[in-house]
Amino acid sequence: MSSPQIVWLRRDLRLTDQPAFHAAAACGPVVPVYVLDDERTNDRALGGASRWWLHGSLESLDASLGRHRSKLILRRGDAVKELCRLADELGTDQVHAIRHYEPWWRKAEEALADKLDLHLYDGNYLLPPGTVKAGSGEPYKIYTPFARALARELPGRDPLDEPSFSNPESWPASDTLADWELEPSKPDWAGGMRDFWKRGEKAAHERLDDFLDRIADYEKDRNNPSTDGSSRLSPHLHWGEISPTQVWKAVGSRRGKGAESFRGEIIWRDYAQNVIYQFPDYPEKNYRDRFDEFSWRNPNRGHVIESELEAWQRGRTGYPIVDAGMRQLWAIGWMHNRVRMIAASFLIKHLLIDWRHGERWFWDTLVDADYANNGVNWQWNSGTGVDSNMFPRIMAPLTQSPKFHAEDYIREWVPELAGLSDEDIHDPPAEKRGDYPEKIIAHKEARQRALAAYRDMKD
Incomplete structure (x- = not known):
């Protein structure tokens, strides 16, 4: 029998369109493994x-994996x-793995390649970060020319089917998922997330099918949080339960502003990775x-x-619009994209609090x-940022x-205002606020303070 082939999993938790599984299956018995690493990630656990x-x-x-009589180590x-x-036990x-671009994973891949025969594949993005280059030969820094150049390379390859693979003669020891206590219990604060989300590869494809129907x-509904025309695919894409190639191919040749806008959002995901490929500490430094x-x-x-x-x-x-978004985030681990921008802008420019405090809060609370x-x-x-408002x-x-x-949207997430009229609910009069708090700072005052701080920096 050929030697066992380890498939190292991280944010690529699927069987279809998973090139590391495909390559490993062609070489020998497959041993899938996920390592919960809170050491190399340090403060990015x-x-x-x-x-x-x-x-x-x-x-x-x-x-x-159980359908293949396999299991996850x-x-x-x-x-x-x-x-x-x-590897020593087996x-x-x-080792086969899909390439990752976070700085701690790039360092881990380099260290592992010095010790074992590591085979890396691309599969988490439409095209590998850093490969879409300007005429100068350097990767793009600005989104619009990046998006145009990347779109010229698409639709690209076809997604891979789920592979068939063999198993090792004996399985190595494994933790149990319960051992890791990833789900909260004391207290259990995840009830809203359980009610809203289904996790896993099957759920990702169901979410995609639902979105394709609308x-x-x-384009019309994506900015309206009450309607919420967003795809809600972001956590499934993030965890690799579905690949961007699968999503792109599923959208196919659909025309119209809706499909075009959505393609732009998928490309933005590649653009963000293109940025950290060039500037690994971008989420940490101006x-x-x-x-x-x-x-x-x-x-x-x-x-x-x-x-x-x-x-x-x-x-x-x-x-109310800011508070609705932040309460939605707390309840279901996700926030409507338009409201994310409003809430982020409020922290940065109304409260003049460094964006990194917001980034870290989102890091802990977003699925x-x-x-x-x-x-x-x-x-x-x-x-x-390099390309920013x-x-x-x-x-x-x-x-x-x-x-x-x-x-x-406000009525759903700020229920103490639910009885207000459409006219009053965006900015409730003092006599109709009840227990809802007064504004932490007036908009005009906040705007003047922010612009003054900006002028001081420039001077």
């Missing part, structure tokens, strides 16, 4: 919402050390370094600022918390809310 999603995704993948610790131990040096209305001198209000240096950050986190700012997407989106909002463009929540018809 998975947040609470991500850990909840991971539990369900691993459970689903293990059930799918679970280990915990430094990924390189654990994979080397596993008497092999063969993709024609995507790209425009003059913002290092910006007079952010630091929550670590004052009780008032700390309480304002907490009010934003808990959805108690006094701005789709992606190192690249999260960092790129926060730097876009803050005006600090200008800082003086300050979103007005009280204008955005009626513009995008957020009435029913």
Whole structure:
């Protein structure tokens, strides 16, 4: 019998269109392994919402492997050390994996390649980050030319079918998923997420099928949180339960503004990885370094600022559209994209709190918390990024809310305002607020303060 082939899994938790599984299956018995590594990730260990999603995704993948009389091996610790131990137990040096671009995984891949025969494949993005290049030969930094260049290379390859594979003569030891305690119990705060989401590869394809039935209305409905025409595929794509190639091919040749806008969102996901490929610490550092001198209000240096950050986190700012989004995030681990922009802008420009505090909160509370997407989106909002909104463009929540018809969205997530009229609910009069808080700061005052801080930085 050929030597066992280890398939090292991370954010690629599927059997279809999974090139590492395909390659391993062609070489010998397959041993799939997931290593829960909180050591190499350091302060980028998975947040609470991500850990909840991971539990369900691993459970689903293990059930799918059961159709092949296979199973998922679970280990915990430094990924390189654990994979080397596993290889020694199996008497092999063969490891197959889909390439990842977060800086800790790039370092782990380099270290593992020095110890074992590591075969890396591309499969998490439409095209490998860094391969779409400008005329200068350098990767693009700006989204629009990147998107045009990448689109010229598509539709690209066809998705791979689920492979058939053989199993080893004996299975190595494995943790149990329950051992890891990824799902909360004391207290159990995940009830809203369980009610809203189904995890796993089958659920991802069901979500895609549902979205394709309404993709024609995507351009019209995607910015309206009450209708919510978004695909809600982001956590499935993040965890690799479905590949972007599968999604792109499923959209196929559909025409119209809805399909075109959605294709742009899939390309944006590739763009974000293209950015961290070039700037690995992008979610940690301002790209425009003059913002290092910006007079952010630091929550670590004052009780008032700390309480304002907490009010934003808990959805108690006094701005209904912001609070609805933050409460939705807390309840289901996800937030409507238009509202994400409004809530992020509020933290950065109304409260003048450094974008990195928001990025870290999203990292812990989003089920789709992606190192690249999260960092790129926060730097876009803050005006600090390589391709970003200008800082003086300050979103007005009280204008955005009626513009995008957020009435029913607010009623759902800020129930103490549910009885207000469509006219009042975006900015409730003082006499109709009841227990709902007053505005943490007036919009005009916040705007003037933000612009003054920006001028001071420039001067």
